Amino acid sequence: MRSGARLCLLAVSSLLLLAASSDTELPLQGYSAASSRIQREWETKFRAIPEPQNQRDYMQRLSARPHHVGSPYDKDNAEWMLAKFKEWGLEANIETFDVLFPTPKVRVVELLEPTKFTAKLQEPVLAVDPTSNQQAEQLPTYNAYSADGDVTAPLVYVNYGTPADYEQLERMGVSVKGAIAIARYGNSWRGIKPKVAAEHGAVGCLIYSDPADDGYAQGDAFPNGAWRPRDGVQRGSVMDMPLYPGDPLTPGVGATKDAKRLDLKDVKTITRIPVLPISYADAQPLLAALKGEVVPEAWRGSLPQTYHVGPGAAKVHLKVQSNWDIKPLYDVIVKIPGSTNPDEWVVRGNHHDAWVNGAEDPISGTVALMEEARGLATLLKQGWKPRRTIIYCVWDGEEPALLGSTEWGEAHADELRRHAVAYINSDGNGRGYLSMGGSHSLEKFINGVARDIQDPEKKIPVWKRDQLKAIADAKTPEERKEARDRADLRINALGSGSDWTVFLDHLGIASLDLAYGDEDGGGIYHSIYDDFYWYTHFSDTDFSYGRALSQTAGSAVMRLADADLLPYDFTGLADTIHTYLDELQKLLQTKQDDAIERNKELEEGVFTAIADPKKTSVPPPAEEVPPHLNFAPLQNASAALTHSAERYQKALEKVSSNGELRVSPADLQALNQKLMRSERKLTSTEGLPRRPWFEHLIYAPGAYTGYGVKTIPGVREAIEQKKWKEADEQIARAASALQDEAALIDSAAQALANGK
Numbered sequence: 001m002r003s004g005a006r007l008c009l010l011a012v013s014s015l016l017l018l019a020a021s022s023d024t025e026l027p028l029q030g031y032s033a034a035s036s037r038i039q040r041e042w043e044t045k046f047r048a049i050p051e052p053q054n055q056r057d058y059m060q061r062l063s064a065r066p067h068h069v070g071s072p073y074d075k076d077n078a079e080w081m082l083a084k085f086k087e088w089g090l091e092a093n094i095e096t097f098d099v100l101f102p103t104p105k106v107r108v109v110e111l112l113e114p115t116k117f118t119a120k121l122q123e124p125v126l127a128v129d130p131t132s133n134q135q136a137e138q139l140p141t142y143n144a145y146s147a148d149g150d151v152t153a154p155l156v157y158v159n160y161g162t163p164a165d166y167e168q169l170e171r172m173g174v175s176v177k178g179a180i181a182i183a184r185y186g187n188s189w190r191g192i193k194p195k196v197a198a199e200h201g202a203v204g205c206l207i208y209s210d211p212a213d214d215g216y217a218q219g220d221a222f223p224n225g226a227w228r229p230r231d232g233v234q235r236g237s238v239m240d241m242p243l244y245p246g247d248p249l250t251p252g253v254g255a256t257k258d259a260k261r262l263d264l265k266d267v268k269t270i271t272r273i274p275v276l277p278i279s280y281a282d283a284q285p286l287l288a289a290l291k292g293e294v295v296p297e298a299w300r301g302s303l304p305q306t307y308h309v310g311p312g313a314a315k316v317h318l319k320v321q322s323n324w325d326i327k328p329l330y331d332v333i334v335k336i337p338g339s340t341n342p343d344e345w346v347v348r349g350n351h352h353d354a355w356v357n358g359a360e361d362p363i364s365g366t367v368a369l370m371e372e373a374r375g376l377a378t379l380l381k382q383g384w385k386p387r388r389t390i391i392y393c394v395w396d397g398e399e400p401a402l403l404g405s406t407e408w409g410e411a412h413a414d415e416l417r418r419h420a421v422a423y424i425n426s427d428g429n430g431r432g433y434l435s436m437g438g439s440h441s442l443e444k445f446i447n448g449v450a451r452d453i454q455d456p457e458k459k460i461p462v463w464k465r466d467q468l469k470a471i472a473d474a475k476t477p478e479e480r481k482e483a484r485d486r487a488d489l490r491i492n493a494l495g496s497g498s499d500w501t502v503f504l505d506h507l508g509i510a511s512l513d514l515a516y517g518d519e520d521g522g523g524i525y526h527s528i529y530d531d532f533y534w535y536t537h538f539s540d541t542d543f544s545y546g547r548a549l550s551q552t553a554g555s556a557v558m559r560l561a562d563a564d565l566l567p568y569d570f571t572g573l574a575d576t577i578h579t580y581l582d583e584l585q586k587l588l589q590t591k592q593d594d595a596i597e598r599n600k601e602l603e604e605g606v607f608t609a610i611a612d613p614k615k616t617s618v619p620p621p622a623e624e625v626p627p628h629l630n631f632a633p634l635q636n637a638s639a640a641l642t643h644s645a646e647r648y649q650k651a652l653e654k655v656s657s658n659g660e661l662r663v664s665p666a667d668l669q670a671l672n673q674k675l676m677r678s679e680r681k682l683t684s685t686e687g688l689p690r691r692p693w694f695e696h697l698i699y700a701p702g703a704y705t706g707y708g709v710k711t712i713p714g715v716r717e718a719i720e721q722k723k724w725k726e727a728d729e730q731i732a733r734a735a736s737a738l739q740d741e742a743a744l745i746d747s748a749a750q751a752l753a754n755g756k
């Protein structure tokens with residue numbers, strides 16, 4: 001599902017300076033020198049196994065026909081992968097769930113006035129692209145979980161359809177009340193667009209792909225280049241996943257045969273208004289019919305016409321009706337039992353379902369995962385015995401609503417909370433830089449893995465390439481210094497948009513998300529053109545970055561599965577929490593300054609004086625100046641966490657001098673059990689305000705950003721939404737979770753000190 005948001009690696013402060021890249025003399029984090037040597041030998045063997053040609057062959061097979069949830073080829077793919085895993089000697093099975101998955105029955109978009117035009121709503125066959133003609137099996141262009149509806153109304157252009165865009169509309173004196181909003185794709189997750197439109201009184205919503213964002217303004221359009229052609233359409237889910245993802249009928253529990261299900265009418269995650277995605281070829285006549293003000297400069301796309309806000313004479317008829325059917329999901333689950341600690345699980349996943357043929361999203365990631373599994377199977381035959389249990393998962397139903405991973409995570413919630421060490425996700429892959437996102441307790445760990453993987457084109461470690469890019473991209477001298485001097489590259493916090501969501505946000509399992517990309521342009525996302533032809537012409541055409549992803553994620557799995565001491569590190573976490581706290585304080589300060597400034601300008605008559613009397617311009621409303629908030633509990637918690645992290649680090653250094661790890665096996669076991677709970681400590685079973693499914697108090701997808709992350713979300717969103725009392729309460733809650741985390745780390749440090 002994920003799109004964009006690939007690379008944003010900024011490096012920071014200088015904590016440790018022993019980061020000599022690929023220094024094979026230093027023991028791996030969580031290993032003694034002896035066990036590290038053995039581990040490195042196995043990893044070296046492993047990294048030689050994944051084959052680009054195999055990935056190419058698997059992709060050709062898995063993307064040969066459309067394979068969305070409920071389609072014959074979706075099931076066929078699951079069974080084929082199951083057979084492959086078994087052929088390699090792995091223990092594998094398919095777990096099924098039954099979920100609500102709407103598919104289109106009626107789709108109409110027509111311009112009724114001032115002229116007549118009927119939208120085609122169809123992506124044409126391209127002669128050069130051999131799978132583009134499988135129309136009988138393709139899911140038509142639509143947004144899954146749109147409400148059914150039949151509306152005729154004037155049209156208003158709302159830019160990207162974010163809350164800020166509606167504030168701008170108000171200043172122009174334009175309302176979407178009773179209108180159909182037409183938004184362009186981009187800048188926020190698509191599901192936010194109909195949600196915000198409905199909150200402002202719109203009766204329908206159209207989302208189109210402007211060539212400025214992923215079409216000819218970016219590069220040559222497919223089939224001449226990688227970018228979206230005029231009739232290309234981005235399908236996708238518009239479910240309110242920031243409320244809860246997964247099957248709408250079974251929130252919080254696995255959608256098994258006998259699960260208790262909600263009535264469809266009681267479901268809160270389906271949009272309130274009908275919505276359809278369209279191509280720019282279909283959008284152009286509609287946009288051309290708009291009158292009213294010319295849009296602000298930042299709202300202009302790349303179509304060869306003047307963009308107007310509307311409304312005017314343009315009247316549009318929008319009709320959407322879906323088949324609201326229950327469809328089966330096929331999750332393929334592979335289990336490699338651990339030899340000494342079978343009750344500690346390392347979980348790895350990528351989805352296999354697609355909107356259509358889905359070569360890039362998700363098969364480029366699926367095939368990397370398959371080659372990893374084959375690699376591990378080969379090592380097992382050579383005598384490798386992973387200490388912990390490894391579970392490989394190929395999820396179904398990610399595209400509609402993270403269905404397969406969420407239902408599996410909910411069905412196995414108790415076991416996962418007890419046993420899971422970490423979850424490692426990928427979701428598609430491309431050419432370019434390694435992007436690393438995830439829990440900051442794994443920041444040092446994944447930096448360590450990235451130092452040992454070679455970039456297939458530049459022949460330098462992928463970590464080094466990321467670091468040099470961070471130096472090149474730094475916007476300030478401080479950022480540049482950080483990129484050079486900080487021991488580890490900062491990893492992105494995770495919002496939502498792929499299968500880590502249930503593990504991290506709901507179950508509190510430390511998670512990572514990995515992908516290569518950024519040098520592989522693309523505008524075929526969720527269209528019929530995301531297929532084998534496109535991928536093998538315009539993305540990672542030789543699958544060398546596919547091999548790099550297998551090597552990266554597979555090495556991470558092995559290193560977590562074999563470590564003597566679980567390789568969490570808390571100094572990076574503490575440092576990150578500190579930056580979040582700074583951001584929150586600055587956010588409040590900015591809001592206060594902005595409100596004071598705005599009220600002053602209102603008093604001075606600035607807005608009325610500069611308004612062009614020939615245009616509509618409404619002064620913004622006066623703002624209540626935000627009160628001061630008491631950040632002290634968070635400041636104290638952040639300081640406590642920093643101290644605990646340092647104590648743990650010192651205790652660890654003490655027991656691991658001279659390349660030894662002087663902790664008895666029994667003590668190690670107890671310590672690992674403790675450390676496994678460290679991410680869980682950052683959650684609360686009450687969850688976030690108004691969305692209790694989201695239990696993590698440090699990371700969550702934004703209620704109004706969708707994929708985009710909100711860190712310390714309870715506090716941040718309360719400030720953004722001007723809920724001051726709630727902000728104070730949420731500061732206390734986040735602080736208490738961080739204090740618990742600090743106490744756990746302290747007790748781990750104590751255990752290390754006593755054990756030696």
Ligand SMILES: [Zn+2]
Binds near residue numbers: 002351362427428
């Ligand atoms: Zn995907």
